[in-house]
Amino acid sequence: MVLMREVVPVRRNADELAKMRRAGRVVAEMHEVTRAAAKPGVTTLDIDRAARGVLERRGAKSNFLNYHGFPAVICTSPNNVIVHGIPGDYLLKEGDILSIDCGAIVEGYHGDAAFTMAIGEVSAEAEKLIRVTDESLWAGIAAMVEGNRLHDIGLAVQTVAEGAGYTVVREYVGHGIGTKMHEEPAVPNYWPGTPGPKLKAGMVFAVEPMVNLGSAATKVLDDQWSVVTADGKLSAHAEHTIAVTEDGPEVFTVAD
Ligand code: MG
Numbered sequence: 001m002v003l004m005r006e007v008v009p010v011r012r013n014a015d016e017l018a019k020m021r022r023a024g025r026v027v028a029e030m031h032e033v034t035r036a037a038a039k040p041g042v043t044t045l046d047i048d049r050a051a052r053g054v055l056e057r058r059g060a061k062s063n064f065l066n067y068h069g070f071p072a073v074i075c076t077s078p079n080n081v082i083v084h085g086i087p088g089d090y091l092l093k094e095g096d097i098l099s100i101d102c103g104a105i106v107e108g109y110h111g112d113a114a115f116t117m118a119i120g121e122v123s124a125e126a127e128k129l130i131r132v133t134d135e136s137l138w139a140g141i142a143a144m145v146e147g148n149r150l151h152d153i154g155l156a157v158q159t160v161a162e163g164a165g166y167t168v169v170r171e172y173v174g175h176g177i178g179t180k181m182h183e184e185p186a187v188p189n190y191w192p193g194t195p196g197p198k199l200k201a202g203m204v205f206a207v208e209p210m211v212n213l214g215s216a217a218t219k220v221l222d223d224q225w226s227v228v229t230a231d232g233k234l235s236a237h238a239e240h241t242i243a244v245t246e247d248g249p250e251v252f253t254v255a256d
């Protein structure tokens with residue numbers, strides 16, 4: 001989401017958090033199934049079909065399908081595509097990197113998470129970009145403790161990504177999540193100049209660094225969805241849905 005405004009995030013009760021945990025587990029299963037399906041010779045539409053199977057088996061709804069007209073249940077963003085790639089006839093090949101973004105709704109509550117993977121053997125440069133993007137996400141997650149401020153998350157992400165010589169995308173950011181996929185507040189992957197509200201137990205965010213090998217500049221393709229790097233270089237994306245709890249961050253979008 002794009003919005004940036006100072007708001008106090010909603011705090012979810014135990015019942016709501018339990019539903020979000022269940023939605024998160026469905027998203028984790030979508031990750032497992034799509035990761036296994038993504039290999040050379042497979043189209044991104046094939047991967048979308050695999051993800052639909054998980055939603056059907058779990059009786060979960062898709063929050064991506066028909067979102068502002070989006071035609072699939074996942075986003076598939078290869079190589080220079082940062083986010084919001086539409087599954088289609090793109091044939092994966094050895095050496096590609098691919099971001100897969102998945103979401104699910106369970107009993108009205110949302111989960112949202114993404115990962116970037118190597119298709120077969122990839123360059124050392126691509127492998128490192130994927131690893132650092134992951135590390136930047138986990139640094140952001142580690143900052144989700146009571147008493148910290150919202151934008152300590154972005155500062156932690158930025159420090160890891162830029163420390164490795166990469167750039168973080170500015171135009172697209174993480175977000176609050178709950179009864180809608182995209183809720184306030186915006187969760188930037190950089191220090192926006194102010195600390196933001198205090199983090200308290202029950203707040204839930206989707207943290208999602210988009211890390212570029214070259215410049216941070218983006219553009220949108222003619223399909224009106226695919227966000228690509230302006231310089232054509234590689235980009236990686238990683239996301240989890242996480243709650244602040246009294247015992248530290250709890251990641252919902254991982255397997256039990
Ligand atoms: Mg996502």
Ligand code: MG
Nearest residue numbers: 112206208239
């Ligand atoms: Mg998201």
